[in-house]
Amino acid sequence: MADGYDLTVLSAALPVILAKHEWGLTAATAGVVASIQMLGLLIGAILSGSLRDRIGGRKMLILNLLFFSIFTAIVPLAPNAAVLGAFRFLGGLGLGGIIPVMIVLVSEFSPPGRRHLNNTVLLMGTAVGGLLAPLSGALILPHANFRWLFVVGGLFPLIVLVPLVGKFVPESPTYLLTRRADEARTIADRYGIELDETVAPMASDGERTRSNALRYLFNRSRVARTVLLLIAEFFIMGVALGLTSTWLPQYLVLGGFEITSALLVSVTTFAGAIVGGLVGGWLQDRTNPKLIVVIGCFGGAATLLLIGAALQVAALVYVLVFALGFLNTIYIMNGFIANSHPAAVRATMVGLAFGVGRTGGIFLTAAGGWVAAAALPPAANFWLWSVALFIPAVVLLFARSTSSVPAAGAVANAPAVASTVG
Numbered sequence: 001m002a003d004g005y006d007l008t009v010l011s012a013a014l015p016v017i018l019a020k021h022e023w024g025l026t027a028a029t030a031g032v033v034a035s036i037q038m039l040g041l042l043i044g045a046i047l048s049g050s051l052r053d054r055i056g057g058r059k060m061l062i063l064n065l066l067f068f069s070i071f072t073a074i075v076p077l078a079p080n081a082a083v084l085g086a087f088r089f090l091g092g093l094g095l096g097g098i099i100p101v102m103i104v105l106v107s108e109f110s111p112p113g114r115r116h117l118n119n120t121v122l123l124m125g126t127a128v129g130g131l132l133a134p135l136s137g138a139l140i141l142p143h144a145n146f147r148w149l150f151v152v153g154g155l156f157p158l159i160v161l162v163p164l165v166g167k168f169v170p171e172s173p174t175y176l177l178t179r180r181a182d183e184a185r186t187i188a189d190r191y192g193i194e195l196d197e198t199v200a201p202m203a204s205d206g207e208r209t210r211s212n213a214l215r216y217l218f219n220r221s222r223v224a225r226t227v228l229l230l231i232a233e234f235f236i237m238g239v240a241l242g243l244t245s246t247w248l249p250q251y252l253v254l255g256g257f258e259i260t261s262a263l264l265v266s267v268t269t270f271a272g273a274i275v276g277g278l279v280g281g282w283l284q285d286r287t288n289p290k291l292i293v294v295i296g297c298f299g300g301a302a303t304l305l306l307i308g309a310a311l312q313v314a315a316l317v318y319v320l321v322f323a324l325g326f327l328n329t330i331y332i333m334n335g336f337i338a339n340s341h342p343a344a345v346r347a348t349m350v351g352l353a354f355g356v357g358r359t360g361g362i363f364l365t366a367a368g369g370w371v372a373a374a375a376l377p378p379a380a381n382f383w384l385w386s387v388a389l390f391i392p393a394v395v396l397l398f399a400r401s402t403s404s405v406p407a408a409g410a411v412a413n414a415p416a417v418a419s420t421v422g
Contacts, residue, residue: 001132002153002156002157002161003099003129004126004129004131004132004133005156006091006129007126007245008133008134008270009137011133011245011246011266012136012141013137013150014246014249015262022146023080027369027372028369031365031367031368031370032366033088035361036085036088036089037092038358038361038362039092040092041093042355042361043093044092044093045100045351045354046351046355047093047097048096048097051063052347053175053347057104057171060097060101061098062162062165064096065157065162066162067091067093067094068098069158070158071091073150073155073158074154075147076150076151104347106119107338108193109191109193115335115338116281117282117285118281119338119339120280120282124273124331126331127273127274128270130245130270130273131271131274134263134266134267136149137149137263141260141263142260170187171187173185174344213345217341217348224399225399225400228396228398229337231356231395232293232297232392232396233354233360233392234357234359235360236389237357238364238388240361241357241364242360242368242388243368244328247365247372249263249265250372251378251382254372255378256378268325269321269325271322271325272321272322272324275326276328281331284336289332289335290336290340290399293333293336294396296329297329298389300329301386304382304383304389305382307324308379308382311378334354
């Protein structure tokens with residue numbers, strides 16, 4: 001929830017910021033500020049992947065929460081756009097590692113038949129947070145300064161989530177297995193995890209573990225699939241961060257909606273994402289998980305075309321934006337990536353995917369600002385974004401649904417795998 005709220009809070013405040021020229025921002029410079037946060041998300045995901053191997057997922061999660069909540073809460077103190085960008089960048093460093101760490105933990109603790117659904121349930125928190133940001137904006141902005149939106153987004157994780165994570169979230173048995181094996185077995189027994197099947201033996205040296213995993217993922221028999229998945233993630237996460245979490249309310253304002261109405265329309269996007277994500281995760285556990293992502297991408301691209309054509313009919317826009325959220329593929333895509341790889345390479349692949357996806361967020365968020373500043377016909381703003389969803393739909397058609405990989409334990413010796421497979 002904290003992740004989704006923070007990614008969307010600037011979008012909720014943006015119409016007021018631009019209308020009042022707060023911090024001297026324009027549509028183009030606001031896109032740059034949003035992209036700076038995405039850069040922080042990218043670097044944070046990379047740093048978290050490295051530190052996670054050294055201190056564990058639970059400690060990494062707490063550290064990330066502390067870092068991002070502090071720099072979100074102090075955003076109202078920024079005197080100008082440069083300091084605002086610095087605060088958003090630093091907050092992004094902490095925010096960037098939260099979801100990758102949790103995806104790996106949930107995949108590890110889930111029974112095989114529920115991994116896609118459980119990951120989707122986890123990521124529904126992002127959708128709920130994304131829904132709460134524009135809803136909070138619709139409630140707060142008519143009566144109080146928009147800066148309160150950032151204060152709420154920073155204090156909630158600092159005061160509530162950090163203590164709860166410290167008390168209730170267990171450490172990863174994968175991390176503990178070569179460090180405190182008895183503790184790893186105790187946690188595995190408590191949560192019903194079969195260590196032989198779910199947790200691959202890991203090298204005690206984190207650098208060696210990541211090197212083996214990278215060799216495994218980019219072995220000549222898998223490199224094409226890995227690259228295609230990363231390209232798809234670039235566009236899918238780029239649309240989620242650049243359009244849904246940043247520019248959608250402003251595009252609706254350009255299309256003739258009042259600010260409050262535009263924020264309420266954005267709320268329906270995340271409401272649709274909650275329903276669609278749960279349905280998609282349930283279907284992924286029962287059929288081809290890649291096919292569900294492909295259908296969502298094609299459907300989302302078509303829905304964006306329809307939104308552009310229907311801007312003058314407010315009721316229809318509400319329905320179509322709900323459908324856009326229902327077809328939002330970022331939640332089911334990340335579950336697909338996590339659960340189509342062995343446990344020993346899962347953290348590395350998820351980290352790579354989030355790094356590439358957030359790079360997509362940087363570029364597409366900045367591009368969204370240029371589109372908003374270009375004074376295009378309102379419908380064209382949505383039609384251009386439809387292309388960004390059509391591309392991953394096509395790319396995924398060429399990626400194998402499952403990787404032809406041996407058991408997870410084989411990853412512990414990736415060079416040998418590389419010489420014998422493919």
